[in-house]
Amino acid sequence: MIILTGGAGFIGSCMLAALNEAGRSDILVVDSLGDGTKWKNIVGTSFVDIVDKAEFRERMAMEAFDDVDAVIHLGACSSTTETNADYLLDNNYRYSIDVAEFAMECGARFIYASSAATYGDGTRGYAESASGLRPLNMYGYSKLLFDDWVNAQGLQDSCVGLRFFNVFGPNEYHKGDMRSMVSKAFDQITATGRVQLFASNDPAYGDGEQVRDFVYVKDCCNVMLELLQRTDVNGLFNLGSGVATTWNDLIGAVFAAMNLEPAIDYIPMPSHLDRQYQNHTCADMSLLRSALPSMVVHPVSESVRDYVQNYLATTWPYFRTNS
Numbered sequence: 001m002i003i004l005t006g007g008a009g010f011i012g013s014c015m016l017a018a019l020n021e022a023g024r025s026d027i028l029v030v031d032s033l034g035d036g037t038k039w040k041n042i043v044g045t046s047f048v049d050i051v052d053k054a055e056f057r058e059r060m061a062m063e064a065f066d067d068v069d070a071v072i073h074l075g076a077c078s079s080t081t082e083t084n085a086d087y088l089l090d091n092n093y094r095y096s097i098d099v100a101e102f103a104m105e106c107g108a109r110f111i112y113a114s115s116a117a118t119y120g121d122g123t124r125g126y127a128e129s130a131s132g133l134r135p136l137n138m139y140g141y142s143k144l145l146f147d148d149w150v151n152a153q154g155l156q157d158s159c160v161g162l163r164f165f166n167v168f169g170p171n172e173y174h175k176g177d178m179r180s181m182v183s184k185a186f187d188q189i190t191a192t193g194r195v196q197l198f199a200s201n202d203p204a205y206g207d208g209e210q211v212r213d214f215v216y217v218k219d220c221c222n223v224m225l226e227l228l229q230r231t232d233v234n235g236l237f238n239l240g241s242g243v244a245t246t247w248n249d250l251i252g253a254v255f256a257a258m259n260l261e262p263a264i265d266y267i268p269m270p271s272h273l274d275r276q277y278q279n280h281t282c283a284d285m286s287l288l289r290s291a292l293p294s295m296v297v298h299p300v301s302e303s304v305r306d307y308v309q310n311y312l313a314t315t316w317p318y319f320r321t322n323s
Contacts (some may be wrong), residue, residue: 001048001068003108005030005099006075008050010172011113011164011217013041015072018221020046028065030056030075038174053095060102070228071103073112079178080117080139081272092142097149100159110159111227114236116213116281118144118163126213127284128163128236136276147236157234160227162220165240165283169217169303170311180214181247182304185254186312195251199266202279207266208248210279213240216303223288223295233291240283241297253301257308 002019006012007029019027025046032052033039042050051059053075059065076092096112103110116126117140124130135141147163150156168180185195199207220239227233248264255262269277289295 001065002027002070002072003030003056003065003068003103004028004047005053005056005071005073006113007031007047008033008038008042009074010041010078010169010175011167011220012072012074013045013171014169014217015074015221015224016042016045016047018218018225022225036174041171041174053091057095057098060098063105065106068103068106068108070109070111071099071106072224072228073099073103073110076113076143078115078139078175080137080276081177082137082139085138088138088142089145092139093145093149096146100150100155104155104158109228109231111224112146112159112161114147114161114163115140115143116163116165116238116240116283118147119281121278122280125284126238126282128238128287136278150236156236160234161236162224162239163236163283164220165213165215165238165281167215167217167220169307170315171217181250182254182307183312185251186258186308189255189258189260193260194263194265195254196265196267197247197251198269198273198277200279201269201277205279208251208264209246210277211244211246211282212250212278212280213243213282214245214250214300214303215239215241215283216298216300216307218306219297219303223292226292226295230292235287235291237288237291238283238285239288240281240285241300242283242285242289243300244280244282245300250300250304253304254308256301257305258313 008031027047029050120134
């Protein structure tokens with residue numbers, strides 16, 4: 001059996017579908033569906049059961065599982081603007097310790113989600129070996145704490161941690177303001193024909209010329225599927241595209257996918273984001289590419305086109321309906 005935490009969320013539900021396509025349906029999904037539309041992410045997928053985090057914690061403590069061969073831990077609060085530090089410590093750090101210890105006791109393959117937010121403003125680089133990292137928000141710190149715990153316990157050679165960069169794609173619709181800019185831009189273009197981007201808060205970057213490493217969720221799932229099989233590959237890895245793309249180019253790709261000319265307005269950056277805004281991220285992908293030389297990361301423009309034309313333009317209305 002595979003245990004998939006966060007299995008109804010964005011990356012988790014896409015991974016659930018990918019596991020199904022790979023022939024696995026013996027999957028326990030750990031997630032809370034709430035009263036929103038997140039449940040729609042798992043419509044059409046196959047799994048054994050779905051339980052919330054509290055029940056899963058109780059069942060882990062009672063060792064109420066048999067034949068667990070893999071634990072994929074994607075469940076976390078991913079909001080970079082969450083300010084409740086105690087909540088993030090429990091939800092992202094202590095809970096992750098519980099899951100990791102359970103996986104090790106089961107002898108299960110353990111893959112967990114870290115984040116590029118651990119790198120802070122990037123002044124120390126974006127290599128997994130970078131030290132002295134200072135995350136810009138509590139979310140990033142909670143992820144760094146768990147990475148450090150894994151290392152302190154000597155588990156880095158027994159599991160895989162993935163520092164996801166800016167992931168976008170299907171099933172992020174329930175995330176509200178935390179959706180990718182691809183999804184938000186599609187809505188803005190549909191409504192007004194234009195897109196709003198934050199003006200630069202750094203003279204080193206022009207408006208819309210800030211850069212991020214954007215990676216498609218489908219590529220991320222393919223990497224995780226390969227890592228499930230490659231038990232000889234362990235450690236902490238970046239998972240991005242390895243390419244720094246400007247916001248202008250990203251939004252240009254959305255307009256192109258919609259067969260429209262770009263029309264962008266630059267607005268002042270909100271004060272609550274100004275001091276924690278990353279103007280440049282780019283994954284050093286050398287370590288993962290060395291471990292998985294066959295891995296494929298599609299160009300951003302190609303991935304945006306697939307997302308816009310095959311999902312946002314077709315299934316997004318279904319997810320938008322709160323019923």
